[in-house]
Amino acid sequence: MKKNIFYLSVLLFFTFIFTIFYLGLDKSNFYKPKEVKNKNLEEFTSTELFSNKQLSSKYIIENNNFTLINIWSSWCAPCRSEHAILMNLSKKTDLNIIGLNYKDKKNNAIKFLDELGNPYSKNLIDADGTISISLGAYGVPESFLLNNKSIVIRKYIGPLTSDNISEIIKIIQ
Amino acid sequence: MISSHIGYYSLLLGFIISVSLLFYSIFYLKKNSQKINQNIFSLLFLQFFIVVISFLSLVYSFIISDFSNETVYNNSHSTKPLFYKITGTWGNHEGSLLLWLLVLTLFIFLFIIFSKKQPVKYRLLSIFFQQIIISGFFLFLLLTSNPFNFLFPIPNEGLGLNPILQDPALAIHPPILYLGYVGSSIIFSASLASLIQNNINKLWATHIKKWIQIAWFFLTIGILLGSIWAYYELGWGGFWFWDPVENVSLMPWLCLTALFHTVIVLEKRNLLKSWTLILSIATFTFSMIGTFLVRSGILNSVHTFANDPERGVFILIFLFSLIFLSIILFFIYQVKESNTEKNFFLISKETSILINNWFMMYFLSVVLIGTTYPIFLEVITNEKISIGPPFFNKLMVPFLILFLIFMALGSNLKWIKDNYKNIKYSKIVLFFICILISFYIVKKTSSDVLFTSVLGAAALYLLFVNIREFLSKNNNISQTISHFGFSLFVLSILLNSLFSDEFSANMKLGQELVHKKEQIKFSKIKSIDKENYKSIIANFEIKDDEKNITSLYPEIRIYNQPNILTSEADIKTTIFLDKFIVINLIKGEEIFNVRYQTKPFMIWIWISVCLISIGGILGVLKKN
Amino acid sequence: MIRIVKYILLISFFILSFQKLSIANNISSEVDKISKNLRCLICQGQSVYDSQSDFALSMKILISKKIKEGKSEKQIYEYLKNQYGEWIVYDPEFNRKNLILWIFPLILFIFGGLLIYRKVFIN
CATH class of the missing domain: 1.20.5 (Single alpha-helices involved in coiled-coils or other helix-helix interfaces)
Incomplete structure (x- = not known):
C-alpha cells in the first residue's frame, strides 16, 4: 500500500511538470518590460540640437499640458518611416513633441530633419544613449506621452502606428 | 534533388525497420531462443547503414549546394568553404537530429556486437527499448523536422550559415558531444532490460561500466570543445556563461559522473542496485529534457535553433512517455537489493562514493532548477526572471569546498571497512600548509579572502593528495589522473577568476595607451578579401615592463551571406597566461573599441579537463 | 626526503608564478563586474557585458556615470530593476x-x- 502511494505520487509529480512545460510552450521567450503606467519620468538636462542651449526636461514638460518625447536617430530605418506620421501629428495638433536624438552625429541629424521636415518643437541630444536608458527605453524609436506633471501616460515601443496616433489625439483632447 | 529523395526514403525505410525490429524482438523473446537470430543482426546493420546513407545524402546536398533542399537553402551558401559546407550539415536543427539518429543506431549496433557474453533475453530487450527511442526519433524527424523538404521554385542562392558557427572547434563539437549525450541512450535501454531480466549484479555492472565510461568520455570532451569555442569566438574572454544550452549538457554530465562512481560500487560490492538503475535512466532522460528545452524555444539562449512549438510538443510527449514507461517498469519489476546491503560502514569506499553522489545530485539540482525555474514562475505567476552566474556561484561554490575535502579524504579508502588510524596527522598538517599557501596567494586580491582561501586550500589539498597517490606504488592510475585533473581544474578556474585583468578603450590607428605596466599600441590595420567574407585585421603591440613585445592580430570579419559582422579575438597563449584582444567597430567612426585581457592559467583549464577525461577513458582500456 | 623536496619545489613554483600578477580595482573593472550581472534586452541570451548592441554600450556608460555619482553596486541594480523589471538582473532576489x-x-x-x-x- 505504502509503495502504491509512493509510485502514484511520483507519477503525479511528473504529470505536474509535464503540464507546466506544456503550458510554458505557449509563452514567448522574449522579454518585454512591463509597461508601468503613471510613472514619473526621470529628470534630465541636455543640449538642444539647433540652439546648443542646455535645457532641462522639467522646464519643457511643465509648460505644456501634454508632451510626446520621441527617441529617434538618423541611422535608424524605422524612424524614417515613422517620421511622416510624426509630421502629420505635429500639423494636426498643437501637441508639444520633443525629439531625443539617440547616438547620432549632429550633421546627420540636421540633414535628416532638413530632408524630411521637423515635427519637433525642441530636439535634445542624447549622444551616448544614457538619457534614453535612464528613461527606461531600450531602442529606437520609442515614444513617451507625458502630462504636465512629468507622468508617463503612455509608452510606445517601436515606431508609432496610426492607431497609436489616434489614441494620443483622443487623450490630449 | 536525387540525394534528397534518397535521404528521405532511407529515413522512411529506417523507420519501417525500426518497427519491425520492435516486433521481432518481442517475437524472439517469447520464443525463448538460445541465440539472437541472424535476421536481427542484419536488420540492425541495415538500419545503421540506411541512416548513414540518409546522412551522407544530406551531406552531399550540402556539398553540391542543392538549394532545392530547404535545409540546405536555410543553412548554406555556395561561396562557403567546402569544410563548412560539410560541417553545416549538423549546424542546424534538422541535420543535427539526423546526427542523433546516426548515433542512436550506431550505439545499438555496437552494443549487440560487444555484448555477446550477456543473456540473449537481456540483449533482445535492450534492442526493444533502444528501438522505441529510435522509432520515436524517426517519427520526430519525418513529421516535424524533415531535413529533405523540397523548395519550389528552386532558389539560386542559400541564406548562408551563421558565421559564428563557421569554426573548426564547433564543427567537431556536435558529433563528439552527441556520442556522449545520445550515447547514454544505450545505458538507458540496457538498464531497463536488466530491470526486467532482474540481472542487476556484478557481472552486469562490469559490462555496462564500459558504456558508461565511453559516453562519459565523449560527453566531457564535447563540453570542453564547446567551452573552448565560446572562449575565443563567442565570449569576450569568458568560457562558461550558465546559458541554458550549456546547462543542458552539464546536467547529463553530472548524472553520468555520479553513475560512473556508483556502478563501481555495484561491480565490487553488489550494492546500490536500484540507485544505479535510477541514475542510468536519469542520464538519458536529462539528455532528452535538454533537447526539449533547447529545441522547443521555451528558453531564451545565445544559440537557439529555429523554433517551432509543434516540435516542442512532440519531444515533450515523447520524453514523458519514456519517463512514465520507466516508472511503471520500476513498479512492476521490483529491484531486489542484496543481503549485504546492510553492511555499510562510515569509513569505507562505498560510503565515500555515496557522498560523491550526494554532492553530484545537489549540483545537478542547482543546475536543473536554475535552468527551469523561470518556466515554472512564468506559467504560474506570469512573471519573467533571469537566473545567471551569481545564482549558480552562490549555491555551488560553498558546497564545492566540502566536496573537494571529501574527495581528498574518501577516494583512497578501502572497500567495506577502513580504519580511522589510516587518517594520519601528516594529512592535517598538509591541509594547514595548503591554507597558508592559499591565503598568501589570495590576500592580494579584493575578493572575500577567507572564503577564497579555504576554497583554494581545499583544491590544493586534493592536488597534493593526488600527487602523493601518484607517487605511491599501488595506485589506481585512472582515478588519480582524473581526480588530479579535477583539483587542477578548480584551482585554475579560481586563479583565473581572481587574477584576470581587463582593459578596454576606444583607440585610433597609431594611438598608444598605457595600462598598468604595459604599453598597448595600435600599430597597423589592413583589409583582406576572403572567399565569403571581408576581413579587417588590426595589429596591436603590447610592450611589458621588461620590453618584451607581443604582437596580436584581432580581426573583424564582414560576412557577405548572411550579412553579419563578427569579431575574431586574437589570443597568445603561454603556460602562465593568455593575452586576449578583441576589437569592435564603432558605428560611423574611425575608432575601434579595444578590449585587452590577461587571463592567467587559461590553458590549465583545458589541460585539466583533458586530464579528467583521459583518466576516465583509461578505465575502458584497462583489462579486468 | 626526496618527497619533501618535491613538495617544496612545487610550492615555490606556485608562489613564484604569482609575482607577475596584480589586481585591478578601478571604475572600468567595477563597470565590468556590474554589467556581467545584467542581461541585455536586445540580444537576450547575452549579458550587457558581452553584448555589443547600442543598448548595452549605453548601459555601460550609464553604469560608469552612476558609479561616479557615488552610487553603490546595489543601488544601481535597484535603479535598473525599477526601470526595466526584475528580469534585467541575473541574480534573482x-x-x-x-x-x-x-x-x-x-x-x-x-x-x-x-x-x-x-x-x-x-x-
Whole structure:
C-alpha cells in the first residue's frame, strides 16, 4: 500500500511538470518590460540640437499640458518611416513633441530633419544613449506621452502606428 | 534533388525497420531462443547503414549546394568553404537530429556486437527499448523536422550559415558531444532490460561500466570543445556563461559522473542496485529534457535553433512517455537489493562514493532548477526572471569546498571497512600548509579572502593528495589522473577568476595607451578579401615592463551571406597566461573599441579537463 | 626526503608564478563586474557585458556615470530593476516568489544527507 502511494505520487509529480512545460510552450521567450503606467519620468538636462542651449526636461514638460518625447536617430530605418506620421501629428495638433536624438552625429541629424521636415518643437541630444536608458527605453524609436506633471501616460515601443496616433489625439483632447 | 529523395526514403525505410525490429524482438523473446537470430543482426546493420546513407545524402546536398533542399537553402551558401559546407550539415536543427539518429543506431549496433557474453533475453530487450527511442526519433524527424523538404521554385542562392558557427572547434563539437549525450541512450535501454531480466549484479555492472565510461568520455570532451569555442569566438574572454544550452549538457554530465562512481560500487560490492538503475535512466532522460528545452524555444539562449512549438510538443510527449514507461517498469519489476546491503560502514569506499553522489545530485539540482525555474514562475505567476552566474556561484561554490575535502579524504579508502588510524596527522598538517599557501596567494586580491582561501586550500589539498597517490606504488592510475585533473581544474578556474585583468578603450590607428605596466599600441590595420567574407585585421603591440613585445592580430570579419559582422579575438597563449584582444567597430567612426585581457592559467583549464577525461577513458582500456 | 623536496619545489613554483600578477580595482573593472550581472534586452541570451548592441554600450556608460555619482553596486541594480523589471538582473532576489528556487537544492541536500545517514548508521 505504502509503495502504491509512493509510485502514484511520483507519477503525479511528473504529470505536474509535464503540464507546466506544456503550458510554458505557449509563452514567448522574449522579454518585454512591463509597461508601468503613471510613472514619473526621470529628470534630465541636455543640449538642444539647433540652439546648443542646455535645457532641462522639467522646464519643457511643465509648460505644456501634454508632451510626446520621441527617441529617434538618423541611422535608424524605422524612424524614417515613422517620421511622416510624426509630421502629420505635429500639423494636426498643437501637441508639444520633443525629439531625443539617440547616438547620432549632429550633421546627420540636421540633414535628416532638413530632408524630411521637423515635427519637433525642441530636439535634445542624447549622444551616448544614457538619457534614453535612464528613461527606461531600450531602442529606437520609442515614444513617451507625458502630462504636465512629468507622468508617463503612455509608452510606445517601436515606431508609432496610426492607431497609436489616434489614441494620443483622443487623450490630449 | 536525387540525394534528397534518397535521404528521405532511407529515413522512411529506417523507420519501417525500426518497427519491425520492435516486433521481432518481442517475437524472439517469447520464443525463448538460445541465440539472437541472424535476421536481427542484419536488420540492425541495415538500419545503421540506411541512416548513414540518409546522412551522407544530406551531406552531399550540402556539398553540391542543392538549394532545392530547404535545409540546405536555410543553412548554406555556395561561396562557403567546402569544410563548412560539410560541417553545416549538423549546424542546424534538422541535420543535427539526423546526427542523433546516426548515433542512436550506431550505439545499438555496437552494443549487440560487444555484448555477446550477456543473456540473449537481456540483449533482445535492450534492442526493444533502444528501438522505441529510435522509432520515436524517426517519427520526430519525418513529421516535424524533415531535413529533405523540397523548395519550389528552386532558389539560386542559400541564406548562408551563421558565421559564428563557421569554426573548426564547433564543427567537431556536435558529433563528439552527441556520442556522449545520445550515447547514454544505450545505458538507458540496457538498464531497463536488466530491470526486467532482474540481472542487476556484478557481472552486469562490469559490462555496462564500459558504456558508461565511453559516453562519459565523449560527453566531457564535447563540453570542453564547446567551452573552448565560446572562449575565443563567442565570449569576450569568458568560457562558461550558465546559458541554458550549456546547462543542458552539464546536467547529463553530472548524472553520468555520479553513475560512473556508483556502478563501481555495484561491480565490487553488489550494492546500490536500484540507485544505479535510477541514475542510468536519469542520464538519458536529462539528455532528452535538454533537447526539449533547447529545441522547443521555451528558453531564451545565445544559440537557439529555429523554433517551432509543434516540435516542442512532440519531444515533450515523447520524453514523458519514456519517463512514465520507466516508472511503471520500476513498479512492476521490483529491484531486489542484496543481503549485504546492510553492511555499510562510515569509513569505507562505498560510503565515500555515496557522498560523491550526494554532492553530484545537489549540483545537478542547482543546475536543473536554475535552468527551469523561470518556466515554472512564468506559467504560474506570469512573471519573467533571469537566473545567471551569481545564482549558480552562490549555491555551488560553498558546497564545492566540502566536496573537494571529501574527495581528498574518501577516494583512497578501502572497500567495506577502513580504519580511522589510516587518517594520519601528516594529512592535517598538509591541509594547514595548503591554507597558508592559499591565503598568501589570495590576500592580494579584493575578493572575500577567507572564503577564497579555504576554497583554494581545499583544491590544493586534493592536488597534493593526488600527487602523493601518484607517487605511491599501488595506485589506481585512472582515478588519480582524473581526480588530479579535477583539483587542477578548480584551482585554475579560481586563479583565473581572481587574477584576470581587463582593459578596454576606444583607440585610433597609431594611438598608444598605457595600462598598468604595459604599453598597448595600435600599430597597423589592413583589409583582406576572403572567399565569403571581408576581413579587417588590426595589429596591436603590447610592450611589458621588461620590453618584451607581443604582437596580436584581432580581426573583424564582414560576412557577405548572411550579412553579419563578427569579431575574431586574437589570443597568445603561454603556460602562465593568455593575452586576449578583441576589437569592435564603432558605428560611423574611425575608432575601434579595444578590449585587452590577461587571463592567467587559461590553458590549465583545458589541460585539466583533458586530464579528467583521459583518466576516465583509461578505465575502458584497462583489462579486468 | 626526496618527497619533501618535491613538495617544496612545487610550492615555490606556485608562489613564484604569482609575482607577475596584480589586481585591478578601478571604475572600468567595477563597470565590468556590474554589467556581467545584467542581461541585455536586445540580444537576450547575452549579458550587457558581452553584448555589443547600442543598448548595452549605453548601459555601460550609464553604469560608469552612476558609479561616479557615488552610487553603490546595489543601488544601481535597484535603479535598473525599477526601470526595466526584475528580469534585467541575473541574480534573482531571495523573496517569497523565488523561495523554491533558492531552497529546493538545499532541501534536497539535507534529504540526501539523511538517506546516507540512515544507510550507514541505522542498519
